[in-house]
Amino acid sequence: MSVLRRKPLRRLKEQVLKNTIGTLGVLICTMLLVHDLTACSMYKITTDGKTMVGCNYDAWFTTPKIWFENARTPDEYGAGFTGAREVSNNRTAPQSGMNEAGLAFSRLVAYYPAQENPFRDRLVIADEAAYLSDILHTCANVEEAREYIERFDHSIFLEDVFIYVDGSGKYLIVEPYQIISGDDASYLLSNFCPSITDNEQARKLERFRNGEDFLSEHTLSSSLSFCRSLSDTMHVCRNKKGDGTLLTSIWDTKERLLVLYFYHSYDQEVRFDLTTELSKGDHVMAIPELFPENAEFEELKSYKTPFNTPELRITLALLGAFLSITTLYFVRQIWRNRHSRSAGNSLNLVAGLNILLTGYLFILATNVSVFYF
Structure with a gap:
């Protein structure tokens, strides 16, 4: 009788495990559809003898900075940069900038399918921050920027697209495998590589579509008020936590001026x-300290994720290690009990659950977007 009772109980436990695995599998698949949506948009306007470059940096970083670096030799140029992603204790990756010659740039997240690397014989980019800074320190216009960039294997930036704009209004788009030049009076760019994205596809991005519609409805102008309105039109503010555009920088390549706006205000x-x-002299400033307190930014800072809280990262790592070890244990038990059907089924389910949980933790540790959508 007790054996008969245990069999339904075992089947019930196995069914619960199957349901749990199914639910967790659906959750993981859903989370995999949420890509890293750290994004950006930009524009350049050339009219009335002036070129303006506007950059919207849409990110969840809480350490935005502006810094200035003087020329290191008489042949170089001083430059100003903005950015927020810290690549070391004393270094932040440039996201936008301009030098004394009026050459400006912006970096945007974009997708390009991996290809066989055509630049294997070029110089390797060992330090992205130094590489990006050096372009502005050594180049006065887009022609010089192209000559400099073509010395390096820029295919390492597989998830980025860069645009360089000089005072004449010429621009240079640097994709992982291609470089495109142009001199349109106005140009918009968002999270795509132009060489593989037509306008119909690009307009599916709301920030790009809003900017394009704005330009079609207004007479082109290089005034600050026009550029501010265009930046505002292209900015992002998401409903869940009010997050979105972290920085807006408008670079005047003629007057060598920068106008900065913080957290889509x-x-x-x-x-x-x-x-x-x-x-x-060379100096760095924390951008939040330059502006009045912003309630939405304060909420962003207080929102704890593994990406801004070391304790959570460590906890995820420890849990992942524990699950990996226990999975190995269950695999060993499965092998030892491979001739026992009843024991094997239960062990298989538990091992499968552990594997899914490990995958779930991996997504939490590597995809910041899941915490905001």
């Missing part, structure tokens, strides 16, 4: 004269 601005800032 266009009521407050801070202006920088590149020449004046460089005269102060």
Whole structure:
């Protein structure tokens, strides 16, 4: 009788495990559909003898900075940069910038399918921050930028697209495998590589579509008010936590001026004269300290994820290690009990559950987007 009772109980436990595995599998598949949506948009406007470059940096980083670096030799140029992704304790990766010659750039997240590397014989980019900074320190226009970039294997930036714009209005788009040049009076770019994306596809991105519609409805102008309105039109503010555009920078390549807006608020601005800032020597400023307190940014800072809280990262790593070890244990038990059908079924289910849980933890540790959508 007791054996008969145990069999339904065992089947019930196995069914619960199957249901749990199924639910967790669906959850993981759903999370895999949420890509890393750290994004950006930009534009360049050339009219009335002036070129303006506007950059919207849409990110979840909480350490945005602006910094200025003087020329290191008489043949180089000083430059100003903005960014928020710290690549070391004392270094932040540039996301946008401009040098004393009026060459500006912006970096945007984009997708390009991997191909066989055509640049194996070129120089290797060992330090992305140094590479990006050096372009502005050594190049005065897009022609010089192209010559410099073509010395390096830029296919390592498989998830990025870069655009360089000089004071003449010419621009240079640097994709992982291609470089495109142009001189349109106005140009918009968002999270795509133009060489593989037609306009119909590009317009599926709301920020790009909004910018394109704005330009079609207004007379082109290089005034700050026009550029601010265009940046505002292209900015992002998501409903869940008010997150979105972290920084908006508008670079005046003629006057060598930067106008900065913080966390998709266009009521407050801070202006920088590149020449004046460089005269102060190399220096770095935390952007939140330059603006009044922003409630949505404060909420972003207080929102704990493994990407901004070391304790959570360590906890995920320890849990992942524990699950990996127990999975190996169950695999060993499955092998030892391979001739026992009843024991094997239960062990298979538990091992499968452990594997799925390990995958779930891996997604939590590597995909920041799942915490915001």
